[in-house]
Amino acid sequence: MKYSHQTRILVAVDCIIFGFDGEKLKLLLIQRGIEPEKNKWSLMGGFVEPGESLSLAANNILKKLTGLEGVYLEQLQAFGEVNRDPIERTVSITYFALIDIHKYEKQLSQEYHAEWFEMNKIPELIFDHNEMVEMAKKRLRYKAALHPILFELLPEKFTIPQLQSLYEGIYDSVFDKRNFSRKILSTGLLIKQADKDKLSSKKGAFYYVLDKRKYNANFHAFLNLIPNPDHLQFV
Amino acid sequence: MKYSHQTRILVAVDCIIFGFDGEKLKLLLIQRGIEPEKNKWSLMGGFVEPGESLSLAANNILKKLTGLEGVYLEQLQAFGEVNRDPIERTVSITYFALIDIHKYEKQLSQEYHAEWFEMNKIPELIFDHNEMVEMAKKRLRYKAALHPILFELLPEKFTIPQLQSLYEGIYDSVFDKRNFSRKILSTGLLIKQADKDKLSSKKGAFYYVLDKRKYNANFHAFLNLIPNPDHLQFV
DNA sequence: CCAAAAGTGTTTGGTTTACACCCATGG
DNA sequence: CCATGGGTGTAAACCAAACACTTTTGG
Incomplete structure (x- = not known):
């Protein structure tokens, strides 16, 4: 049985990944290998697949990019403006992750052209990803003021x-x-x-x-x- | 242009609506008029339609049920367990609303069989709605301890x-x-x-x-x- | 021996708590 | 006139902030 006459929408998960190298707080971004927006920087993300819950999708994305499991991962916000993705309507659920940068396995992410950026040197990102990063920064500041x-x-x-x-x-x-x-x-x-x-x-x-x-x-x-x-x- | 080979999913918005009558904090629930789970209580919600952002969907739901606009409305969490809706996979984005119960227009909601419930008398709700209510209560406590x-x-x-x-x-x-x-x-x-x-x-x-x-x-x-x-x- | 970073204590002011009595008034 | 809920002040404890000197050691 299904709900009829309802529109189904693409659902993605995007991860805002923070790391600390002992000196500075950094953000892990990837360079898109495919059109649209090829070569532009973006958050690591992916579509939610059948049989995959949102949190599992986020964990899978994180593991594909960093090799890490059991990382601190918290749901940030759903972003759902109608035209946020110009190709096709997509609702994105964002998660932010905190990782010990030294555990990050570089070779895994070479296939995604990943790079760490200092927080004040974040390039222009695709879609509404800059807005997502801003929100994650605020959430991190807010939360870190109250919790360890x-x-x-x-x-x-x-x-x-x-x-x-x-x-x-x-x-x-x-x-x-x-x-x-x-x-x-x-x-x-x-x-x-x-x-x-x-x-x-x-x-x-x-x-x-x-x-x-x-x-x-x-x-x-x-x-x-x-x-x-x-x-x-x-x- | 579209993303091919990706699975599209139903996206719903559900609202946790708090009201205060001068005595007690209450929650507005509706009694489902349709199968499945006919006659069971649930949060007010609806599927996100094309051309409708998430926040607009939440505002529309609130307006349909209460007649109110410009109400305090904040995104709570996306719920995305695979089988949370037994009919068909649906990702639900929850919003919580705070309203002055006296502004609530009863006649509007009679078509939904809406009722206010005291917080310690909340009935069993469909799907994962009780979990959503619990999360909203916690968020409200958390937030109210720090912000007016x-x-x-x-x-x-x-x-x-x-x-x-x-x-x-x-x-x-x-x-x-x-x-x-x-x-x-x-x-x-x-x-x-x-x-x-x-x-x-x-x-x-x-x-x-x-x-x-x-x-x-x-x-x-x-x-x-x-x-x-x-x-x-x-x- | 000295530059550079680590480590530590005290005083002051402000905030939070606990606590008890008087006030106004409708019945 | 009295029962009921509204309104207020003070002292003590606690917490946060400002501030400066001593320690260690590699070069």
């Missing part, structure tokens, strides 16, 4: 100065390091390691790992991770 | 005790009235009126109206409208 989400971008072991530089990049601000480390440590989510990262200073900075049990239990609690969030531009 | 969104549910003129009872209903808690009114008034969003509502007490409670200019300007700022939000259950 940015740990998803970091490697297993990381230092507090690295974490601070990630926050500073995302909010385009500079935070006081004494207040920052106090605030982060007071969440109780970090476990100090015995060894240090000596790459970026002579003294070296202690590594920390995330306490996964507490992280999962406390993820939805409101934290106050950003000073004066009121004046920042959110969703 | 609940004014959308109130009539033009309202009293602080009314507002407090709305918050208390949503969070299933009791708040200290001194702290509550101080907090709300300190947002600067309320303008005190000269007249009083004398329906619910002998002394009467002063009416307030929303300062729309400040409301629109400050909507995205983080407020701290709920005491101890940490222990409440959110998204």
Whole structure:
């Protein structure tokens, strides 16, 4: 049995993939190999196939491009303007992903001509993809101000100065390091390691790992991770 | 030109419509007039038509059911499990709406057999609609803890005790009235009126109206409208 | 030995909470 | 005149922000 006299529409999933290389927040884009808009940059996406739920479609896309599974992936928004795709009407469900850039497997994505772009150097993208990226940035800022989400971008072991530089990049601000480390440590989510990262200073900075049990239990609690969030531009 | 060899899917919009009658938060549901699931309760929804964007579809659905335009309407989530509709695969984009229940025009919705349900008396709904309602409740709690969104549910003129009872209903808690009114008034969003509502007490409670200019300007700022939000259950 | 980054403590001001009494009035 | 709900103030605890010096070590 089917619903008759109803119009069926193409449904796509597009992924906004954020990565952090220890210095800067970046976005993974692909260069389209096919017409229309051949050679233009775009988000990685694909049509939803029969038998594939939306979240499965998003995970599949992410895996095809990066080789990664079990990544942080969250539904952002459905985009459904009638003419957003000039070829044929397509509703796109967007997901944003946070990945540790070092786990990204380059060879997989060469077939898609993928490249990481710094957030302030994002090229013109096809369709409404720039708008999607803007919305994802806002959502990330909003969410990271309240929840310890940015740990998803970091490697297993990381230092507090690295974490601070990630926050500073995302909010385009500079935070006081004494207040920052106090605030982060007071969440109780970090476990100090015995060894240090000596790459970026002579003294070296202690590594920390995330306490996964507490992280999962406390993820939805409101934290106050950003000073004066009121004046920042959110969703 | 079209994308060939791709499967097109039914796309629906379903609306989770919240209303407040001065006492309790309620949800507007309709009783299906047609098979399948005839006579079962469901959210108001409809298929997205050609030439209709998602947000327009949501507004149209709301207008057909309630007669209202310009209502607060926000996209919630896309639901896309493969078998969520047993008749035929349908991706549903959900929107939640906040309306002043007194503006709702009953005669319009009689053709849909619509009824308001108290939040703790929601019947079993078709498909995954109960899940959609749960998500909308969580989103409302989450959002109302940070943004002055609940004014959308109130009539033009309202009293602080009314507002407090709305918050208390949503969070299933009791708040200290001194702290509550101080907090709300300190947002600067309320303008005190000269007249009083004398329906619910002998002394009467002063009416307030929303300062729309400040409301629109400050909507995205983080407020701290709920005491101890940490222990409440959110998204 | 010194430049460069890591690490840490205190004071101050503001915000949040807990808490109790008086006010106005319709019946 | 009294029961009912409306309205308000204060003190204590807590939290956030501003701020500067010491430590470590590779070169």
